[in-house]
Amino acid sequence: MLEIIAETLRITIAVALILAGMLAIVIWVRNNTRKLSTLRLFVQIVAVVLIFLGLIIGPFGQDQWEYLGTAPKDIAIGKEIFGRPYPDGLTVPTFSCYYASGRTATCVVWQLQSYLFPDFGTSSVYSTSGVERLAIATGLLILMSIIFGRFLCGWICPFGLYMDLLTRLRKALKIKHWTLSDRTNEVLRQSRYLIIATFLILSVILGMRAIAGVELVSETELGRYLEIPFCQVCPAKPLFVLVEGALGFMDVDYMLSQTIGDFALTGWYLTSINLVILGVVTVGSFKIRRLWCRICPLGGLIAIFSRFGPFKKISLIKLTKVEEKCTKCGICKRVCPPQVTEVYDDKGGDVTVSSCILCFRCVEMCPYEGCLQVEVAGKPIYKSKNWLKEEE
Amino acid sequence: MASEIEKGTKYIPEMTQSEIDDLNKSMKTSSLKVIEDNIEKMKKSWKDRPQVMEYFDEISNLFGKRQEEIKQQKATGKKVIGYSCIFAPIEMILAADAIPVRVGSGWYDSAKLGDRIMPVEVCPVIRSTVGAKMVNLSPFLELSDAIVMPLTCDGRTKLSEMLADHKPIWRMNPPRVKDDPHTLSMWKQEIMVIKEKIEKLTGNKIDRKNLKTAIEKMQQATKAFRRLQELRKGNPVINGRDAMLVNQTSLWDDIERWTQKVNELCDELEKRLEQKEYSTYPDTPRVMLTGTPMIWPDSWKVPNLIEESNPQGVVVVDEQCSGDRILYDPVGVDEWTMSDMIDAIGERYLMACTCPCFTSEHGNEDRINWIIDRIKEYKVDGVIYYVVRGCILYAMEYQRIKNVLDKMNIPVYYLDTEYTREDVGQMKTRVEAFLEMLEARMDI
Ligand code: SF4
Ligand code: SF4
Ligand code: SF4
Ligand code: SF4
Ligand code: SF4
Numbered sequence: 091m092l093e094i095i096a097e098t099l100r101i102t103i104a105v106a107l108i109l110a111g112m113l114a115i116v117i118w119v120r121n122n123t124r125k126l127s128t129l130r131l132f133v134q135i136v137a138v139v140l141i142f143l144g145l146i147i148g149p150f151g152q153d154q155w156e157y158l159g160t161a162p163k164d165i166a167i168g169k170e171i172f173g174r175p176y177p178d179g180l181t182v183p184t185f186s187c188y189y190a191s192g193r194t195a196t197c198v199v200w201q202l203q204s205y206l207f208p209d210f211g212t213s214s215v216y217s218t219s220g221v222e223r224l225a226i227a228t229g230l231l232i233l234m235s236i237i238f239g240r241f242l243c244g245w246i247c248p249f250g251l252y253m254d255l256l257t258r259l260r261k262a263l264k265i266k267h268w269t270l271s272d273r274t275n276e277v278l279r280q281s282r283y284l285i286i287a288t289f290l291i292l293s294v295i296l297g298m299r300a301i302a303g304v305e306l307v308s309e310t311e312l313g314r315y316l317e318i319p320f321c322q323v324c325p326a327k328p329l330f331v332l333v334e335g336a337l338g339f340m341d342v343d344y345m346l347s348q349t350i351g352d353f354a355l356t357g358w359y360l361t362s363i364n365l366v367i368l369g370v371v372t373v374g375s376f377k378i379r380r381l382w383c384r385i386c387p388l389g390g391l392i393a394i395f396s397r398f399g400p401f402k403k404i405s406l407i408k409l410t411k412v413e414e415k416c417t418k419c420g421i422c423k424r425v426c427p428p429q430v431t432e433v434y435d436d437k438g439g440d441v442t443v444s445s446c447i448l449c450f451r452c453v454e455m456c457p458y459e460g461c462l463q464v465e466v467a468g469k470p471i472y473k474s475k476n477w478l479k480e481e482e
Numbered sequence: 483m484a485s486e487i488e489k490g491t492k493y494i495p496e497m498t499q500s501e502i503d504d505l506n507k508s509m510k511t512s513s514l515k516v517i518e519d520n521i522e523k524m525k526k527s528w529k530d531r532p533q534v535m536e537y538f539d540e541i542s543n544l545f546g547k548r549q550e551e552i553k554q555q556k557a558t559g560k561k562v563i564g565y566s567c568i569f570a571p572i573e574m575i576l577a578a579d580a581i582p583v584r585v586g587s588g589w590y591d592s593a594k595l596g597d598r599i600m601p602v603e604v605c606p607v608i609r610s611t612v613g614a615k616m617v618n619l620s621p622f623l624e625l626s627d628a629i630v631m632p633l634t635c636d637g638r639t640k641l642s643e644m645l646a647d648h649k650p651i652w653r654m655n656p657p658r659v660k661d662d663p664h665t666l667s668m669w670k671q672e673i674m675v676i677k678e679k680i681e682k683l684t685g686n687k688i689d690r691k692n693l694k695t696a697i698e699k700m701q702q703a704t705k706a707f708r709r710l711q712e713l714r715k716g717n718p719v720i721n722g723r724d725a726m727l728v729n730q731t732s733l734w735d736d737i738e739r740w741t742q743k744v745n746e747l748c749d750e751l752e753k754r755l756e757q758k759e760y761s762t763y764p765d766t767p768r769v770m771l772t773g774t775p776m777i778w779p780d781s782w783k784v785p786n787l788i789e790e791s792n793p794q795g796v797v798v799v800d801e802q803c804s805g806d807r808i809l810y811d812p813v814g815v816d817e818w819t820m821s822d823m824i825d826a827i828g829e830r831y832l833m834a835c836t837c838p839c840f841t842s843e844h845g846n847e848d849r850i851n852w853i854i855d856r857i858k859e860y861k862v863d864g865v866i867y868y869v870v871r872g873c874i875l876y877a878m879e880y881q882r883i884k885n886v887l888d889k890m891n892i893p894v895y896y897l898d899t900e901y902t903r904e905d906v907g908q909m910k911t912r913v914e915a916f917l918e919m920l921e922a923r924m925d926i
Pocket of ligand 2: 183184185242243244247248249250382383384386387388389390
């Protein structure tokens with residue numbers, strides 16, 4: 091009983107905080123149109139804190155999974171959904187990495203992969219069947235994609251923040267950025283779907299461990315890694331695990347003890363491939379804005395459920411353009427972090443596309459009053475302004 | 483052999499010094515008179531003309547204070563860089579601490595002189611500029627150390643050759659298809675070439691810091707300009723001619739001082755708006771001008787007619803590179819690195835421009851969109867499409883624009899003219915008929 095009250099209280103506080111934040115955002119944006127980017131940074135930081143340091147709304151310092159360190163691994167929001175246990179917590183379509191311990195929500199990519207095979211591992215944590223968990227995860231993915239779409243990428247995703255910080259660092263150093271050609275970007279965009287398909291299929295196959303009696307992977311630790319193939323190459327994992335380790339929220343010794351083996355497959359918390367990819371993405375996105383987002387399968391997943399087919403119509407957040415106000419000045423194209431060209435090219439109306447992370451930089455920078463606007467459920471909430479007025 | 487060719491490149495005929503001096507003197511006198519007349523007329527139609535307008539009147543005197551000022555600054559070693567068209571990257575000129583001045587000329591008298599070396603079919607803007615050069619009439623052209631000439635039309639292309647006999651000419655090659663990524667990169671190279679030339683001439687390096695300052699200066703000017711434009715959207719608090727004059731003086735005035743004065747003017751006008759003190763009757767038909775640039779002072783003939791005829795009209799907005807298009811678009815910098823600033827400048831001058839010298843997959847749609855938007859924003863009652871004979875780019879785009887305006891049920895009048903004062907009487911009848919029609923429509 092007490093536990094339920096505590097849980098409710100925690101969720102209420104979290105929700106209240108988020109709502110208060112949103113309100114503050116709305117008020118602030120009204121007054122300071124040119125400060126949208128700063129606001130975005132602020133929201134991103136708040137989101138990271140909420141996602142990874144669930145500790146601040148949990149019993150901080152209490153050992154729950156003693157070998158992981160002081161952070162309670164499972165202070166997760168939504169451990170129960172519809173009265174059904176959902177031990178990994180709320181599904182969020184961002185890189186809110188499962189492996190970093192203090193999370194309050196869980197990365198949908200991890201959930202999809204691990205729930206895809208119903209007899210996940212030998213663990214007994216789950217009393218719900220895999221199918222049910224898979225349904226919840228997919229349902230939440232679709233729901234959030236419809237509601238927020240890739241706004242999650244622009245404003246919430248912690249890995250997106252990491253890349254934005256690299257960009258800010260580069261800007262501060264006055265180093266110029268590189269752009270990729272439109273064709274390269276297109277190839278990268280298309281490859282997202284290939285990556286999604288590959289890791290989902292792999293996690294089914296490898297999750298079965300054996301097909302028709304032929305063993306694919308043995309019942310070992312290695313097998314456990316391979317059931318969740320994408321996470322073994324994901325650049326976000328080592329980043330968050332290392333940061334949390336460094337901050338003392340995770341037991342580094344334990345982490346390292348789980349990181350063993352040869353080059354390609356070293357361990358649960360860090361593989362060499364993870365690290366190499368993180369290194370490449372770090373260097374790359376220092377010079378190229380939001381590089382990883384251009385191939386990110388999670389961004390692709392959100393796009394599938396918000397920008398295509400019937401979802402396109404019902405998705406809530408949209409970017410629209412008034413054709414006759416656009417002088418084709420090209421600013422929107424130049425300032426766009428993932429180099430979306432459609433906002434510039436398209437004539438008018440709904441110009442949101444799958445590669446757009448809804449960061450609204452273009453709306454902020456378009457110098458023509460009311461040319462670009464952000465619509466939520468058909469209502470414009472933020473429009474491009476004659477920003478010279480605000481620039482004092 | 484080579485010497486033969488060299489002779490051939492000289493376009494401008496030999497004239498005796500006394501002939502030059504005589505012509506210069508008479509044209510200058512007549513021009514000063516036109517300037518004075520125009521200002522008189524503006525004062526007469528706007529009883530309560532704000533004090534600060536006198537500043538712009540003073541700057542509008544092409545042979546007056548501003549010319550002296552530039553001469554003095556030139557004597558201290560500053561360079562003057564002329565430009566023939568708003569494609570020239572002003573920010574770069576300012577960054578190198580040089581003085582940018584527009585050198586295109588609109589003297590009717592000198593256009594006649596230009597006829598001596600050019601067929602009358604050629605656009606009078608070109609003939610007038612050449613004519614002015616023949617007798618050293620244009621103070622800003624004479625003061626220029628070099629002239630940036632974007633080759634936007636055939637007239638300007640050949641004009642660049644003619645002027646090259648006298649001044650270093652820096653040609654720029656604007657691509658005709660502007661929204662293609664490879665043409666944009668071509669244009670940026672053109673900008674880089676100009677940058678180097680400016681640096682070489684002035685001896686000042688254009689770096690991140692001074693370029694940023696220059697961009698910010700121009701942004702402030704744009705901000706003030708847009709403030710003035712905003713005031714023209716409601717009931718008229720400023721007559722069209724006065725606003726046009728303010729806008730055009732930005733082409734040769736010191737841009738910081740200009741910005742300050744425009745802000746002063748806006749302060750005054752905002753007050754008047756509050757007190758409902760209008761420059762003319764609120765129900766005056768609202769006219770938009772588009773087409774060939776109208777160059778001060780002689781081309782004021784058209785807005786003078788519109789705003790003095792009976793019934794009267796008021797010019798609330800235009801779509802001309804001599805007016806609202808000069809400063810409307812800001813340079814939008816994303817990151818203050820050298821490369822991004824240059825990209826931003828390049829895009830500002832090329833892509834935001836609606837000059838009819840461009841085309842694209844859908845034709846010069848940007849211009850049509852601009853016109854449609856202005857008509858809605860400024861509640862325009864009718865459009866006057868002004869074309870001088872010989873300006874075929876503007877003439878050829880008329881039909882397409884007319885079709886669009888017909889669909890919007892906005893009357894448009896094709897006003898073709900020459901660089902002459904002789905057709906004023908006949909034009910008056912035409913303009914009046916159009917305004918009468920507008921007024922009749924408004925009554926319904
Ligand atoms: S490794 Fe990447 S995909 Fe896997 S849970 Fe972490 S963030 Fe998500
Ligand atoms: S595309 Fe991927 S990495 Fe980028 S913000 Fe979205 S979820 Fe995060
Ligand atoms: S910044 Fe605005 S006006 Fe410029 S091209 Fe983009 S949408 Fe059009
Ligand atoms: S198109 Fe606009 S909102 Fe979308 S990613 Fe680019 S800058 Fe951000
Ligand atoms: S008025 Fe027309 S023809 Fe004349 S210079 Fe300008 S664009 Fe060329």
